[in-house]
Amino acid sequence: MKIQTLIIWLLTLISLLTFAQNNQVSPTIAYAQGIVQTNATFFDTEGYNVFLQVFEYNFDEKGINKVKKKFSIPKETIANEDTEFPNAKILLTLDTNGESKTHSIYYLISGGQGKIKVIGFSTLADRVKTIEREFYEAILSNSLPKNIYTPMQVDTIQFAGRGINLGPACLWRGIRNIQCPDKGQMSWTELSSLDRAKQITAGQKANNANLKMGKVLEDTEVDILFEGQPTKVLKRKLKITIPQFIMGGSNILIIYYVTTEVRGRYVSCVLSHYTDDIGAKKLPPLLKEVMELKE
Known part of the structure; x- marks a missing residue:
């Protein structure tokens, strides 16, 4: 390789590396x-x-x-x-x-x-x-x-670096808060700091424990697979203090509080379902998309 060609190649490589560094998204x-x-x-x-x-x-x-x-x-x-x-x-x-x-x-x-x-x-x-x-x-x-924007009409959602196809039956209840009627609900945030992810999850636990319309019946630590990763999480059984005939179904809510690393980022996630969605010891379809209960 001629020296002139080598110099041009090196300068091009340096320019490309500099461009890539300057255009990294935080x-x-x-x-x-x-x-x-x-x-x-x-x-x-x-x-x-x-x-x-x-x-x-x-x-x-x-x-x-x-x-x-x-x-x-x-x-x-x-x-x-x-x-x-x-x-x-x-x-x-x-x-x-x-x-x-x-x-x-x-x-x-x-x-x-x-x-x-x-x-x-x-x-x-x-x-x-x-x-x-x-x-x-x-x-x-x-x-x-x-590409950070998602439409109000739900079809495929982006979850911690991958797409999950849910179809049109689910609804956004807030930003990164998705509910599928009779199939569960999930809210989450994605972070670069494990400490902040833990703080968010702890805050969610505290908020739910102080609900005026709810009473914590039981807290247990369980093992799950979350996006394929073994993880220990808090499972909470919460009684919504509204009569069942008004609720139109079960007033017992099962909640999982998750903090873990997923594909290079940290996730704080709260997943929930009523016991009549599938049963207290099983998972409804939405939750099955991201987690599994370990025997």
Whole structure:
């Protein structure tokens, strides 16, 4: 090989490697999922629920107070500023429910004449401002990749790096919260940190333990296969304190709380079904898509 050809080949290789490094997508973006609705867009990423919504309020004290009222934010909450989020007014709240804590952060910016754009974050885990800033900037710059968005009409869902075909009978109950009537329900988030995944799962357990309309009957640790991986999880039997004749079926809910690694990312997942969906010792079709009970 001539020296000139070798030099050109090396320069091309270096350029390709540099391009690949510069275009690596961070977990904050790669693990995100979004759903566009008429009045707002919702996202899940790294243990955060995120929304984008525009209101026809002036970007002034009166308009900010209207945002507070809209989201039941205490009137005395001060709108702060942060140099890392230029031109934004920031509202922070912390809600406690037993051992569960929910951080909510609302970034308010001018959406043009007579409008306020609100980008809201909430998490059951500790705040990570770098995650918030990266996703906030991606929303404002309209640089989120199109492949993170999923249609409201359910067919195939993306779960931790693979597609699961469910058909049209299932419904989104929230971002990454899917329910298939009489076949179970599953909600999850995908993260780059095991500690944050554990925090999210612990928060979900605490929230469900403090339900006003539910009573924990039993907690047991069981062995399962989750996406083929052996995993120990908490299995909870919860009684919904609504009469069965009103429920229209069983009022005993079986819940599995899962925290594990799946295909290079960490997943916090809550799976549930009523006992009349299939029986207390078996799994309904939706749950069977991702887990198996070990004998």
